[in-house]
Amino acid sequence: MLLTLEHVAKTNWVGPYEKRTLLDVSLSLSAGDFVGIWGGHRSGKSTLLRIAAGLELPDSGVVRFDGVDLTTLSRAKRGDLRLRAIGLVRGEGPQSAEFDVADFVTLPLLAHHSRREGRTRAMELLRQVGIVECHDVKWRNLSDTERALVSLAHGLVRRPSVLLADDPTAGLDALQQAEVVSLLRATALKTGVAIVMTASSMSALNGVHEAFTLSDGRLQQVREPTVGGRVIEFPSGSQSA
Amino acid sequence: MSVQNVVLGQLIQHRGYGYELADRLKDWTDALELSEAAIYAALRKLQERGLIEEAGREEARTRGRQSALRVIFEATDDGRAYFSSWMAATARKAPLREELHMQLIVAEDDDVPALLESLVQMEEDCRETLARILAMSFDPERSAHARISPFGVVLVRDGLASHLQATIEWAQRSRKALLNRVPAGATAVPGRHRP
Numbered sequence: 175m176l177l178t179l180e181h182v183a184k185t186n187w188v189g190p191y192e193k194r195t196l197l198d199v200s201l202s203l204s205a206g207d208f209v210g211i212w213g214g215h216r217s218g219k220s221t222l223l224r225i226a227a228g229l230e231l232p233d234s235g236v237v238r239f240d241g242v243d244l245t246t247l248s249r250a251k252r253g254d255l256r257l258r259a260i261g262l263v264r265g266e267g268p269q270s271a272e273f274d275v276a277d278f279v280t281l282p283l284l285a286h287h288s289r290r291e292g293r294t295r296a297m298e299l300l301r302q303v304g305i306v307e308c309h310d311v312k313w314r315n316l317s318d319t320e321r322a323l324v325s326l327a328h329g330l331v332r333r334p335s336v337l338l339a340d341d342p343t344a345g346l347d348a349l350q351q352a353e354v355v356s357l358l359r360a361t362a363l364k365t366g367v368a369i370v371m372t373a374s375s376m377s378a379l380n381g382v383h384e385a386f387t388l389s390d391g392r393l394q395q396v397r398e399p400t401v402g403g404r405v406i407e408f409p410s411g412s413q414s415a
Numbered sequence: 416m417s418v419q420n421v422v423l424g425q426l427i428q429h430r431g432y433g434y435e436l437a438d439r440l441k442d443w444t445d446a447l448e449l450s451e452a453a454i455y456a457a458l459r460k461l462q463e464r465g466l467i468e469e470a471g472r473e474e475a476r477t478r479g480r481q482s483a484l485r486v487i488f489e490a491t492d493d494g495r496a497y498f499s500s501w502m503a504a505t506a507r508k509a510p511l512r513e514e515l516h517m518q519l520i521v522a523e524d525d526d527v528p529a530l531l532e533s534l535v536q537m538e539e540d541c542r543e544t545l546a547r548i549l550a551m552s553f554d555p556e557r558s559a560h561a562r563i564s565p566f567g568v569v570l571v572r573d574g575l576a577s578h579l580q581a582t583i584e585w586a587q588r589s590r591k592a593l594l595n596r597v598p599a600g601a602t603a604v605p606g607r608h609r610p
């Protein structure tokens with residue numbers, strides 16, 4: 175397993191009140207998985223992703239990345255791991271309004287690559303997500319779908335093994351959502367990156383490999399009811415003497 | 416009525432027989448919880464209304480068994496005219512008549528525990544229906560004769576998922592509202608304060 179969350183719980187403060195955001199969340203992810211999590215307003219979707227990314231630590235429970243318990247790592251080590259292996263997509267755009275799309279997508283690479291190398295990789299990724307023609311456009315001039323795709327390119331440019339996308343389809347219509355989700359699905363299939371996508375719109379779950387809902391601090395898998403008695407045990411072949 | 420219209424639309428696209436039509440529409444019937452029998456019933460009604468007619472019979476190729484005759488249907492001119500007018504008409508919203516809405520209207524304080532359980536069950540039912548919607552594959556290879564538009568698939572799936580989302584959100588809000596409800600005469604429990 176690449177990433178596992180085991181019985182994760184987290185309490186946040188909302189004004190003067192204590193809010194038990196996550197009560198008992200377990201999730202495991204292998205390479206190439208594409209998981210979608212729907213949750214209503216303030217259901218804990220972003221908290222869950224921040225914990226999975228090691229940006230926050232859970233109050234209880236374990237988060238393992240490649241077998242390593244994130245809760246035992248120092249803040250700096252978790253930062254290194256994030257830089258190396260975890261892409262976080264939040265759709266906020268660049269910190270400076272003067273950055274164009276190519277600058278924004280190049281940015282995560284500059285710690286370990288030259289500007290020229292970074293830019294080549296960024297352009298390559300923009301081509302892959304189908305918006306290379308927007309490379310010199312400023313964030314403020316992009317449409318909602320273009321912003322979603324640029325954010326994904328920004329998250330994928332370091333070739334992470336896990337991509338955590340926080341509501342990348344927010345504000346998109348059904349056809350645009352389908353475009354973004356099918357891109358994520360194809361990316362997981364082609365590159366083997368494991369993807370967790372949260373969504374505030376349930377229809378964004380169309381196309382994910384596994385779908386969950388997050389409510390009352392619990393993650394519940396969306397699946398058809400299993401009919402009792404339909405699983406037939408396969409005979410084991412040889413009997414022990 | 417709408418099932419009949421969908422079947423009629425399929426027959427306008429290409430003539431067909433019961434089993435083959437059910438197969439063309441399998442993704443939809445699964446998602447909308449319609450049985451195969453609904454397709455056969457629709458064929459019968461359409462024929463009674465003169466909107467489709469029998470275009471011939473052919474032997475079903477069943478190996479080693481007594482072969483049955485398939486009845487092939489096609490749309491009549493009346494059927495085509497009716498379908499065009501249905502397509503052009505403004506579709507109306509189906510009435511909302513949830514059993515739980517009715518129960519809530521007449522509920523007393525003592526009924527609250529049962530209502531809370533019903534609300535949880537409603538969320539669970541929505542999750543199961545969502546699973547069926549997500550499992551719809553809309554395999555374009557399923558039938559060369561299926562009349563299913565690519566944007567229709569995405570928009571209908573979005574419509575179904577949005578409906579379920581609204582129902583789940585309503586059930587969650589209602590559950591919280593019932594739990595937070597302060598019974599008459601009692602005082603509210605103060606929240607804990609930030610240390």
